[in-house]
Amino acid sequence: MSESTKSSGCCGGCGSGIKCMQIIEDGTLKNNPIIHQVLGVCSALAVTGRVENAIVMGIALIFVAMMSNLIVSLIRNLMPRRIRMVVEVAIIATFVIIFDQLLKAFYWDMSRQLGPYVGLIITNCIVMGRAEAYATQNPPLPAMLDGIANGLGYAVILVLIACFRELLGAGTLLGITILPASHYTPNILMVLAPGAFFTAGFLIWIINAIRQPRAETEETA
Amino acid sequence: MNKSLRTLLFATVLGVVCSSLLVGVTQVTRPFREANEKAERVRNTLIALEAPVTARTPAAELLVLFDRDIRLQDQAGIPSFAYHPGGVDHPVAIAVPFGGAGVWGPIEGILALEPDMQTIRGVRFYKQEETPGLGGEIASVAFQDQFKGKRIRAADGQPGVRLVAAGAASGPNTVDAITGATMTSGRVEEMLTTLARRLHNGKEDGQ
Numbered sequence: 001m002s003e004s005t006k007s008s009g010c011c012g013g014c015g016s017g018i019k020c021m022q023i024i025e026d027g028t029l030k031n032n033p034i035i036h037q038v039l040g041v042c043s044a045l046a047v048t049g050r051v052e053n054a055i056v057m058g059i060a061l062i063f064v065a066m067m068s069n070l071i072v073s074l075i076r077n078l079m080p081r082r083i084r085m086v087v088e089v090a091i092i093a094t095f096v097i098i099f100d101q102l103l104k105a106f107y108w109d110m111s112r113q114l115g116p117y118v119g120l121i122i123t124n125c126i127v128m129g130r131a132e133a134y135a136t137q138n139p140p141l142p143a144m145l146d147g148i149a150n151g152l153g154y155a156v157i158l159v160l161i162a163c164f165r166e167l168l169g170a171g172t173l174l175g176i177t178i179l180p181a182s183h184y185t186p187n188i189l190m191v192l193a194p195g196a197f198f199t200a201g202f203l204i205w206i207i208n209a210i211r212q213p214r215a216e217t218e219e220t221a
Numbered sequence: 222m223n224k225s226l227r228t229l230l231f232a233t234v235l236g237v238v239c240s241s242l243l244v245g246v247t248q249v250t251r252p253f254r255e256a257n258e259k260a261e262r263v264r265n266t267l268i269a270l271e272a273p274v275t276a277r278t279p280a281a282e283l284l285v286l287f288d289r290d291i292r293l294q295d296q297a298g299i300p301s302f303a304y305h306p307g308g309v310d311h312p313v314a315i316a317v318p319f320g321g322a323g324v325w326g327p328i329e330g331i332l333a334l335e336p337d338m339q340t341i342r343g344v345r346f347y348k349q350e351e352t353p354g355l356g357g358e359i360a361s362v363a364f365q366d367q368f369k370g371k372r373i374r375a376a377d378g379q380p381g382v383r384l385v386a387a388g389a390a391s392g393p394n395t396v397d398a399i400t401g402a403t404m405t406s407g408r409v410e411e412m413l414t415t416l417a418r419r420l421h422n423g424k425e426d427g428q
Contacts, residue, residue, distance in 0.1 A: 080224070097243055097246075101250045102246070108257040
């Protein structure tokens, strides 16, 4: 959470007192939704067979998290407490459907490849989690930034996983052949579901192993 | 009471705002979406008919081919597509569209038959919202290709197509159902059988 007592984080450039860098660092690194909170894993495993799919899915999540955080934050003082979850879901669903419709209209092939996973962003814990935990308690601009940061954290990991899987599974990156079939036999396992579990598991392990010492000192401090 | 009223008012306003936003976006994108869906239908019809088309053929090329080689034809009251490659007189194959309720949403597809109207040339399910990885497998090439060469009539002459457990006794009109997707398999079987009956009866009425 960003409510730490650290006074650093405000870059001071804009004079708004918003801890921009801290919010971005929290969302993408320190509190990365996939690596640290293991949220949104369903779609992270499902759409990472190809880098292009991962990029579009990442953009979708950034858009939805940003807009829903902004709107939830704008109406946070008007929102009756009792129905706030329903309100959040309604707002999130609206933006997800808008994105899905745009994809169906202007990027048909991608829409078919992502299939139901765009629609399933509605139930992605990252979006709901940020709306509930951050946007309901913070002003619009930081909330929007928090949405972008968490979406970005998700997108970066997705693209990372997808790079491994597409390269090892098909020998290509973004559809461009990197490892020609004459020198490399694609490992089909990598594009199938188990490949996603292996890659995501190893990635989480490696990143946490690297970050472990720092995380411990922070907790004891 | 006042509090409840406020909650109700808030929910109403939110609902109205969200739904008008969605209606707006849906309206703006409709022509584009419909064009894409039409291209998808045309593509799958041509693939089922075994016309020289792949999943990557550009939409413009599809429409040229469709206009040149496909003639619309009435088949037991269903507007169907007869394939006349290069303008030959007798159709090489006939594609009949079908549809019905799936588990999560409507399923639409196309069934291409050889000129005997009995033997399946190809099946494509081009619109479906079944569970990915389970019922969604009806759109996989492996599942769809099973139908090739099968008949829409059982050995005893009864019209219908049956989806049976993998490895069960196979007949001229049976294909393997999808394990774990009993409901989707059942509905697909039902809509194909309805179509087979209709084609069968239509033929008898006509003769």
